[in-house]
Amino acid sequence: MRRVSSIVLALGLVVGLGVWGCRRQDASGEAGGRTRLVFKYQPLWGPPEPFRELLARFERENPEVELVTEALPNASDLAHQFFLTSLEGGARDFDVLVADVVWVPEFARAGWIADLSAEFPPEQLREDFFPGPVEAVVVEGRTYAVPWYLDVGVLYFRTDLVPRAPRTYAELERFAREAMAKTPGLQGYVWQGRQYEGLSCNVYEALWGHGGRALSEDGRVLLDDAPAREALAYLRGLVERGVSPATVTGFSEEESRRVFQEGRAVFMRNWPYAWSEAQKPDSPIRGKVGIAPLPTVSGEPGSGALGGWQLAVNAHVSPERRKLAARLIAHLTSPEANRVLALNYARNPPRPAVYQDARLREEAPFIAGLLPMVERAKPRPVTPYYNLISDVLQSEFSAAVAGLRTPEAALKRAQRQVDHLTGEGP
């Protein structure tokens, strides 16, 4: 019996760590007449100086502010966990935070991020930014964050193996087969089929390509409908028909990029980051890669999933700091700042006007060339429940793509679980 109780004790410790909430204290405040403003963000890969200069300029223009930056874990779900626990605990030790596109409605509804409609009216955002990111940050007519930089799913193709970028799914398959027939061992189309968030992006892109929508008119997450079934059947079919390798169900971005970069695949779906890798001097496919919008059933340019980060203000901080925080956001999301991020860190500007900039066109032609894709980018379902349900989406999408369940069965199960989680079920 004593042994049972010691096991119980050990387990209790483990459970306890999970349950124990932690309250945080206000760590920053007034320091020597200057207000400390804390900016929490994920590191931008690249030379540190240009970004540091951008922050320093804000301090020069606002001498009353002492700006402090703090890094977040470089994994979106870990960063989300951090905010989940600290903002729920009423943390006031940071003012400005970055939010992934799918977080804003959730944080807004939780009351964790401040309403910025006064400083950034939604109409103004609609004028200045692309529609996709605006859709992701404006919740029920109020602005809760400002787009900082974007990411979008695009199609990579081998210019030496296919005549041009395919416009329809049928064309993609035909081109892939023709190239595969000529070169043994070549794979057709690689994408991200592993059970994780990247798979959801791939599925939603296919869903839009089949004419589907992510949300119904009344904001319900739509899964069990014809375009969703067709999208999953299409992705599964790629594997079954051998256009995509069976191993694609274990791929995330890097696995697919490696296969494509080694010259072993005709097409790849990925984010723009893969471009600079493909163009490195020692890359076997350097100069043989084209980039295009994703194909669709109809042949219209497809929509890529919108990724990227937005800046929001911690709703728990004092009104004065909130005001300064909004000013920092205005500075960091200005057209000049967009340009700094694009030129030095290859981060796509969320403002269409910046793409017309002569310097950007000359120094970063690739970024400028992404304009047609960025214009059409769409966010995954914009709902406060997204993080709550994304895990269900990932597992059921994975089941369909791996051939464990039919698309019909997977979507029925997903819809049932999603309705339960959102409280809309029976």
Next chain:
Amino acid sequence: MNPRGSLARERRQAYLLVAPAVLVLGGVALYPILAAVWLSLHRFILVFGERRFTGLENYAYLMGDSRFWAALGNTAYFTAVAVTVELLLAVPLALLLQKAFPGRGLLRASVLVPWAIPTVVSARLWAWMFNPEYGVINRLLPGQDINWLGAPGYALHAAILVDVWKTTPFVALLVLAGLQGISEDLYKAARVDGASPWRTFVSITLPLLKPALLLALLFRSLDAFRVFDAIYVLTEGGPANTTETLSIYAYKTLMRSGDFGYGSTLSVATFLCVVLLAAVWLRLLGREEAA
């Protein structure tokens, strides 16, 4: 002075001395468990501050939750296969380690290396090796193009392989300790009687090793039942949740989705399973000790 009074005082003193320990135990062991049980009776979505008492609703949903049953099945399968293989491998390994030969110390130390490497690190290494495109395992199997971590059916076995690789040395160590407890005289007597090595093993080593084996079985199966880190790094529970264990399901529900109500329900369910398993093994062990 009357002796009964001093006895009462002594007893009071004893309670006083034990009290801090009881309080600490209550705080760190009992409170969290009760809190988890209490939470599991709510619909509690952290993000939305939504918290209302729903009674046994979560448990009713759990009963019909095919994902939970699948996770329970995966966990049980993982535990059964991994622990069986580990025990089967550990006994010959321990016998080998017990033999006196040059370099034994070095071998004993090096066998422990997989166990000493943090699980997350070794799981990351294995994930690279399992990679179907450029991993070393498919290169070693010419003509094979096995999708280790992406195909249902393979992924869980890949995870079992990683667990076996990692914890067999630990089990071997437990068995080795048991072997060293067996008196040398018994072996001498067996030799005098002309018993074959196999006969010696079956009639002397194995029966006397039984307590050590049962202890290893207890440690390992409780450990394996809560498996999280290795599988999380290898597959995150995919593909199609075929490698999702109870711990991973509970973690995802609690920490990723922020659904504390149902997440707690899953934790409580896992806890009950582990307690049940522990009770069964302790029963067996107890009987062994009594015998």
